[in-house]
Amino acid sequence: xxxxxxxxxxxxxxxxxxxxxxAYNLERARxxxxxxxxxxxxxxxxxxxxxxxxxxxxxIKNKVDMLAVAxxxxxxxxxxxxxxxxxxxxxYTADDKLKIGVEHxxxxxxxxxxxxxxLSEIGGLLNKEVTIHIKINTGMNRIGLKANNKSLDIVTKIxxxxxxxxxxxxxxxxxxxxxxxxxxxxxxxxxxxxxxxxGVDIPIKHICDGISMVQYPQYHMDMVRIGTYIYGGQPLxxxxxxxxxxxTLKSQIIQINEIEKGEGVGYDYIFVAKDKTIVGTxxxxxxxxxMRCLTGKGEVLVKGKxxxxxxxxxxxQLMIDLTNIPDVSLGDEVILLGETPNGSIPLQxxxxxxxxxxxxxxxxxxxxxxxxxxxxxxxxxxxxxLLD
Numbered sequence: 001x002x003x004x005x006x007x008x009x010x011x012x013x014x015x016x017x018x019x020x021x022x023a024y025n026l027e028r029a030r031x032x033x034x035x036x037x038x039x040x041x042x043x044x045x046x047x048x049x050x051x052x053x054x055x056x057x058x059x060i061k062n063k064v065d066m067l068a069v070a071x072x073x074x075x076x077x078x079x080x081x082x083x084x085x086x087x088x089x090x091x092y093t094a095d096d097k098l099k100i101g102v103e104h105x106x107x108x109x110x111x112x113x114x115x116x117x118x119l120s121e122i123g124g125l126l127n128k129e130v131t132i133h134i135k136i137n138t139g140m141n142r143i144g145l146k147a148n149n150k151s152l153d154i155v156t157k158i159x160x161x162x163x164x165x166x167x168x169x170x171x172x173x174x175x176x177x178x179x180x181x182x183x184x185x186x187x188x189x190x191x192x193x194x195x196x197x198x199g200v201d202i203p204i205k206h207i208c209d210g211i212s213m214v215q216y217p218q219y220h221m222d223m224v225r226i227g228t229y230i231y232g233g234q235p236l237x238x239x240x241x242x243x244x245x246x247x248t249l250k251s252q253i254i255q256i257n258e259i260e261k262g263e264g265v266g267y268d269y270i271f272v273a274k275d276k277t278i279v280g281t282x283x284x285x286x287x288x289x290x291m292r293c294l295t296g297k298g299e300v301l302v303k304g305k306x307x308x309x310x311x312x313x314x315x316x317q318l319m320i321d322l323t324n325i326p327d328v329s330l331g332d333e334v335i336l337l338g339e340t341p342n343g344s345i346p347l348q349x350x351x352x353x354x355x356x357x358x359x360x361x362x363x364x365x366x367x368x369x370x371x372x373x374x375x376x377x378x379x380x381x382x383x384x385x386l387l388d
Contacts, residue, residue, distance in 0.1 A: 007381070015365055017054065042209075045070070053077070072101050079104045088107040133166075208225065233247075248339070286315055293354050296309070302332060
């Protein structure tokens, strides 16, 4: 692959991020929701491990409506690179940090009158209008105002504050089942109707994440918030073309050993060779985000063939069984996660083996793993967080 970045890798382990796949997945979402529904792409946790700044760039280029993050520092990181794109902090922001967010033109999630009043005062001091989205708790019981009459009073007061622009109101599905999701949606709609009777109309109403966007087209409202979907990690119904996974985690074989029957591999010798075995070592471990709980479960792809992990995954290295893969050499590329023309290690497979969700697998790739960005089948940038 042609490298036009002018940079080179300093490690034999890296994460490839296909920016074209992210653009494709955004377009798939746009086709699903239609032109009248806005799309907020969720870039929390360093864009689920993909790198927030490069992901933001390709999304902005492809006319995403809004970016959403979990905390203020994530928002400021993106704002420094992209001065104009709307950015919503979906989580809590401490009172003493609100002024910093206003100075950076960040949208806040608010669920108390007290914080809204603080923002109103800050807006007056800075001569700025502060944009907020109000969070309603319809059943997740995480953050948000309870959907009741008391909260109707609070939201009405917030909407009347000076220097405050209430752009949005939103909730979040617990995704337990269709019945409880409908109950949450109905609760949200009843709350919005209650505001309407008080003469309050908030322009952007949203409740769907990527999963509910696919499951419930009738609940799209004014905007959807999509995370895993953007990165191609969300499964779709069987009759639909799958999304394109943007992430491929790769390493290289740095040593090949032949061991005899009875020899052990790694800490505690949890693997003992039953016959002569070819052992390959990779320079990647659990501190890179390849979870230790994949010990004894994980498989990787070498020359289009699967090789099982053997021995315990170490902090910085792991070992694989190459016995049944011919003609392997030092430096051969190994796929630990992702899709290639010669086979794949699916995201869902790894999540199932670990006993977690797809988001955790994506977002645990650590900062010491360089990101290699691919666009138009070329390497357009390499980011090494330890050196850049």
